[in-house]
Structure formats: C-alpha cells, structure tokens
Amino acid sequence: METYLQIGRAVSGHFLCRIDALEDPGAKNVVLGEGEDELDIVVVQFKGARYAYINSCPHQFIPLETFPDQFLTGDKRFLVCSGHGARFFPDSGKCYSGPCLGRGLYALALSEADGALYLAEERSPAEIARAKRASRRW
Numbered sequence: 818m819e820t821y822l823q824i825g826r827a828v829s830g831h832f833l834c835r836i837d838a839l840e841d842p843g844a845k846n847v848v849l850g851e852g853e854d855e856l857d858i859v860v861v862q863f864k865g866a867r868y869a870y871i872n873s874c875p876h877q878f879i880p881l882e883t884f885p886d887q888f889l890t891g892d893k894r895f896l897v898c899s900g901h902g903a904r905f906f907p908d909s910g911k912c913y914s915g916p917c918l919g920r921g922l923y924a925l926a927l928s929e930a931d932g933a934l935y936l937a938e939e940r941s942p943a944e945i946a947r948a949k950r951a952s953r954r955w
Contacts, residue, residue, distance in 0.1 A: 830936055830937055831849055831936040832933060832934075833869065833933075834847060834860055834933070834934055835932055836862070836929065836933065836934060837932060839861075841862045841865060842862060842863045842864070842893040842907060843862050843889070843893075844889055844907075845859070845860045845886050846860075846872060847859075849936070850943050853943075853946070853947065856871070856942035856943070856945055856946040857871065857872040857873065858870070858871060858936070859872045859896070859922075860927075861888070861907045861908075863908050866908065867927055867934055868907065868910070868927070869924070869925040869926075869927050869936065870896075870910050870923060870925060871922065871923040871925065871945075871949055873922075874898040874900060874917060874922075875912070875917045875923075876898065876900075876901055876903055876920075877901070879898070881898045881899065881900075882899055884899075887899070894907075896922070901916050902915050903916055903918075905921065905922055909924075910922035910924050925945070926938050
C-alpha cells in the first residue's frame, strides 16, 4: 500500500484519479502494475456516486472498451462491452443484457480523500490481479 501526502495529511491506498477528472455520468480507465501483476480498472461516476470495477467482461474476460475511456453506451445509461455488447448497470456492475446475463463486473472498494479516489482493498493490486486471473473459467 502506498501513502500520499495531500493537504497536510497522509492518505493510504493506491491513487486512481482525481474526482474532477470524471464526468457524471462518466468512466475512466486506470491501470496499476504491469505484466502478470497488472490490474486494469474502470472507475465510474454515476449520479454523484463513484464505483470501481475490474475492467474485464465476465463473458470472455476481455476489456470492456475498444477505444480509451469509451465505456458507456451513447445515452450514458450503461457500461458496455465493445466485444459482445453486454450492458452493465454503472452503479452495481450487474449485467443488464447480453451474453453474461446473471453475472456482473468484479467490484473494487474505493475511498475518497481530498478530491481524489483511491483503491481501498486489503489485498494489493498485484494480488487481486493474480487471484482474478486464476479464477477464470472458460
């Protein structure tokens, strides 16, 4: 876990992004680590609340977006997988329609401090990434 100094106090966690970098509704891609330890995350702001999910469609474990930070449907009501068109509720990650109906995106804990978002998981990003890869079932 990393510690950052913001406005005179220490903040623990892995920095993801500034809140003002997100539209509402909006989504942004953040990657922590590299190689086998890479954790690909989509950070979402929807109706004033913020969420984070592993950027991996539960249907075939591919990233949701084809183009950088293009996670939302045209009407900005759903997250969408560009691979097979699965749609997910932004505030729960549950699949609304598509080939992974009944499943959902893997949610990650967030914390907010001084206008920024941090990963607030007990495990490191590398541990989360390795565990998620190991649990994939084709």
